[in-house]
Amino acid sequence: MMLCGEFEDRLLDYASxxxxxxxxxxAHLAGCSACRMYFDTLERVDSELDRAFASIEAPxxxxxxxxxxxxxxxxxxxxxxxxxxxxxxxxxxxxCVAFFLPGVNLVWAASAISVFLGAVIWISILSxxxxxx
Amino acid sequence: xFQLRLKQSGAGSESKxxxxxxxxxxxxxxxxxxxxxxxxxxxxxxxxxxRLAYSMLGDRELAEDAAQEVFLRIWKALARYRRESALxxxxxxxxxxxxxxxxxxxxxxxxxxxxxxxxxxxGPVERPSVDILRLVAQLPEKQRQVVMLYHxxxxxxxxxxxxxxxxxxxxxxxxxxxxxxxxxxxKEADDAVRRV
Numbered sequence: 001m002m003l004c005g006e007f008e009d010r011l012l013d014y015a016s017x018x019x020x021x022x023x024x025x026x027a028h029l030a031g032c033s034a035c036r037m038y039f040d041t042l043e044r045v046d047s048e049l050d051r052a053f054a055s056i057e058a059p060x061x062x063x064x065x066x067x068x069x070x071x072x073x074x075x076x077x078x079x080x081x082x083x084x085x086x087x088x089x090x091x092x093x094x095x096c097v098a099f100f101l102p103g104v105n106l107v108w109a110a111s112a113i114s115v116f117l118g119a120v121i122w123i124s125i126l127s128x129x130x131x132x133x
Numbered sequence: 134x135f136q137l138r139l140k141q142s143g144a145g146s147e148s149k150x151x152x153x154x155x156x157x158x159x160x161x162x163x164x165x166x167x168x169x170x171x172x173x174x175x176x177x178x179x180x181x182x183x184r185l186a187y188s189m190l191g192d193r194e195l196a197e198d199a200a201q202e203v204f205l206r207i208w209k210a211l212a213r214y215r216r217e218s219a220l221x222x223x224x225x226x227x228x229x230x231x232x233x234x235x236x237x238x239x240x241x242x243x244x245x246x247x248x249x250x251x252x253x254x255x256g257p258v259e260r261p262s263v264d265i266l267r268l269v270a271q272l273p274e275k276q277r278q279v280v281m282l283y284h285x286x287x288x289x290x291x292x293x294x295x296x297x298x299x300x301x302x303x304x305x306x307x308x309x310x311x312x313x314x315x316x317x318x319x320k321e322a323d324d325a326v327r328r329v
Contacts, residue, residue, distance in 0.1 A: 013309070049284045069205060
């Protein structure tokens with residue numbers, strides 16, 4: 001003989017139970033007012049949840065707002081961050097190359113290389129963060 | 134006697150539509166027709182993303198903002214989308230990340246979840262009504278997300294599992310616990326009303 005406490009879990013799964021098990025539960029419910037009350041409460045929970053959440057949709061006009069906000073240039077294959085910082089790196093690289101030409105100041109060469117390395121590290125960090133997003 | 138109390142379960146028509154459209158979107162992306170692909174994507178996934186955001190944030194207005202943010206992120210990343218993962222999986226991952234960012238932001242500036250302030254209707258009610266939104270708001274976060282999405286997504290365990298990136302067994306467990314807790318809370322609320 002199953003006790004009322006054990007029925008609670010069965011009642012929660014009532015919908016997915018096979019017919020034979022459901023018959024046992026129906027028989028118990030017919031004679032047990034406490035379990036019947038619990039079952040009614042469960043039914044109320046389910047119908048209230050349906051009432052609150054079923055057929056929820058994005059509000060009308062919402063898509064238009066999104067489309068308006070995306071009417072910007074086509075998305076780029078290159079991460080956006082590369083556009084700005086990347087150019088800085090390219091300039092620094094050119095400067096590095098230029099300073100290996102004859103008659104170039106070594107202090108300037110060292111500065112250019114530092115800027116170049118800094119830009120590379122910065123790009124790596126930001127690109128990684130952006131791609132992660 | 135109690136036979137009519139069966140619940141409907143199964144993937145919603147929207148998810149089927151999404152699967153059918155994914156291929157078309159993929160081919161548009163392959164030919165770099167981003168704007169068309171995006172518009173189609175928006176039509177197919179807007180409700181899914183909105184519901185996911187609503188279930189995670191518990192507030193419709195926040196969900197609207199978050200879902201917009203999600204699609205802006207998608208637009209920016211569209212050209213870099215690789216076919217390694219299914220389109221839906223990619224979109225839902227972006228949506229979850231955007232919502233988690235919002236949740237983290239909200240922890241520093243907390244707001245009331247699930248329109249928690251006051252009853253929803255002021256008109257006459259058939260019985261002393263319990264505000265289900267208020268009860269749902271009291272559930273632990275994961276249970277709340279699962280129970281909301283389950284009812285929004287046509288009672289499909291599969292869809293909820295896909296949206297939240299959880300095993301289906303975990304979804305069932307959370308749902309089971311959530312309904313049990315909601316029933317207990319509703320009974321307590323009823324008892325309190327009766328005592329008054």
